[in-house]
Amino acid sequence: MSTRPLDAAVAAGDDPARHARVLAEVRQAVLTGDRPPARPRPVIEASWRRLLAKGVDPERGRQIRPLSTEEVERRRRSTRLADALPTLRAGLLRVADDAEHLMVVADAEGWLLWREGNTAVKLLSDAVGVAEGALVHEDAIGTNGIGTPLITRRPLQVYSAEHYVRLHHNLTCSGAPIHDPRTGGLLGVVNLSARARTVHPSSLALVDAVSRLAEAALRQDHRMELERLRAVAAPLLVRVAGTALAVDRDGWVAASTTADAPDRITLPASPDAAEAWLPKMGVCRFEPLPGGWLVRVAGEEAGRPTRVVLDLSGARPDTVEVLGTGGSWAYELSPRHAQILGVLARNPEGRSAAQLAEDLFGDSARTVTVRAEMSRLRRRLAGVLDRQPYRFAERVEVELRLPGARTGPQPSSTAPAIVAKRP
Template sequence: MPVGEDPHRHARLLARVHDATVAGEVPPARPRPVIGASWTRVRSRGIDPERGRTGRLLGADELVERRRESGMSEVLPLLRGKLAGVAEQTANIMVITDADGHLLWRDGSTAVRRNADALGFFEGMSWGEDVVGTNAIGTALVTGLPIQVYSAEHYVRTHHAWTCASAPVHDPRTGRLLGAVDLSGPAATVSPTTLALVETVAQLAESQLRTAHLEALEALRGSAVPLLSRVTGPAVVTDAHGWVAASTGIAPVNRVALPAGCGAGRAWLPALGDCAVEPVPGGWLVRLIDDDPTSALDERTRVRLDLRCPQARIEVASASGGWSHPLTPRHAELLFLLTAHPGGRTAAQLAADVFGDELRTVTVRAEMSRLRRNLGGLLARRPYRFSDNVEVEVLRPDDPGSLLPHSIAPAVRGG
């Protein structure tokens, strides 16, 4: 809601915009770009603007499993400590979801929880965009960005009496989207500070996960150093996610992209080449068999860039096996643009593609450097491109509007 705007007057305008849009008429004003893009997505999926779509309620055992698998339980005490009391005092409820939008926990005002029950806004239900249309939880999970949705910005009419603010939470160890944290309540409780509070708490949760990861990595380092002293040849010890605790005989690297479902045996790793992987307490011992990172690319390697979900991934299959790696929004944009230009792009061209400004080459070079550290011989430079003996396939979402929904890059949105 615009700063200084009267909430009731703004809600009435939003209602007219919503009604006209749903009816296929010209609205009296344009919705915010993020809301308009969401409305386009949910209309293309046939979401009923009166009732939404009926989602499947998770069973009790499945809800427990979702809570465990989501990773959000690690930061649950922090989230409750920072937001549950605020929710109670401001006639709101605090909701924590998994990456699919399923509600895992709910706290706050008893009266508001009763009202939420009537909408199916309770533990075990999904509030993804593909179920209930535009809402702060579902739209934050699609775009990967914090968002506040007020009154008739919700696509489904029965949600117009609500306001909600939500922020996604990512695992700093893997980049994986864990879920979202949300404050929701009656539209009359709308406040411009709510979104800032939710976003800050989400950042605190990610910071707590990052601190825990660094402490675990330091503990692993204590056993990795003496282990490597007994190893002949180049080697590294990593945690379960590929973060390097210690190394010997090779240039320092922060992380190694491990194969999907990593197990003991021989594997080609993009930053290192052909390796032998052995389990050690708390992670993996990775010994280089051939320290040329391009040697495993002598045979054609197949790469799939999967853009069908909000958390884009790159999947690699070669003679040595396969692995996958989650991509940040920026890295997903850059790799998508490289697939659109097989002959390669200079830093200036990518800067124009991403930012509309060919002078922003420093940012592009920094991001491409990070990508090449993770992907090794898969990428070449001067110009930036996929290596000649790499076959690339792009998996796009069925709905063109859902392609890289977080992106505002001119070459993505214009294409």
């Protein structure tokens, strides 16, 4: 498994009580515009700046009505987080109860769906309104170890006065994102919460390890589903004269009549239509299968993409929607791909690899990284992006949606070309 950076709030051997006092002074100075005695961690400072710009109350946050019991149950049934829950429980619940912690699982929108563990901490959580059905997104309850990882997509520990909202200063929480291996999209966050005095850097490492075990379990479940689809499709594929594929509902190829089939294809938003144009494949016809589709490749080149809507407004995760006469597709973008497309949308004449490296990293020599990312993007957005220089194709109309003037574009981005556009 690849490693990823861990943002622990304390280091082994630190004095938590002293650290909490310093954090309280730092937070107060930042909120009042004074010079703080120390700098908060960059990820915490960036979160505080976002919340100040949005006018979130630093004392109590925003009072958001919780979901009904019926809506919580509906969301539990409809999310793949439910399939990850056994792994999360096995890895965290015994530790949570023995070490006076609470395991919390929230979906990608920040709604708290499961909360299990130590009874005393559960009562403390109740007192600050963090119960099943509560919105724990950063915009609602400020900087925290659930809502902030939803934005940064990185494991994070938040301790005491690092919480933007004072109501949560007696807590420490360590959270890690969980991604769907089928789509790469964010499913939600798993978190361990406890009293602030119990803070320890190992909590974050544990949560991160268990979240990745949960992703591995979901990946194995997906392999088994593809095997079942392959068994169903095999008798049909042997009778097809041309090129055909059996794919699941996310476009992963279970079986094909050709040896050079891709691992995954891009499905239109509504594959139940009789036929649609697919990137790199042309016009395809769709027939339903249990758990997926039989895709017959007709081969005609028609219905190419004509319009792109790049939504970097912050109203939802950064997305790109591709529209054409043959159908439409929407993708959730990684932060890096959102930055790249944002730069290209602002520079219709195109950017060289060196220029993009300067835009993204402030270092024109990092062209290898740029070319690798552009290769991934062009495979995903076939027919939309050109190269030499990198740009949106001339025939494609581009609509760029940005946030309001107060926050500026992509507020969490550190890319020089993005930072320069902020007020």
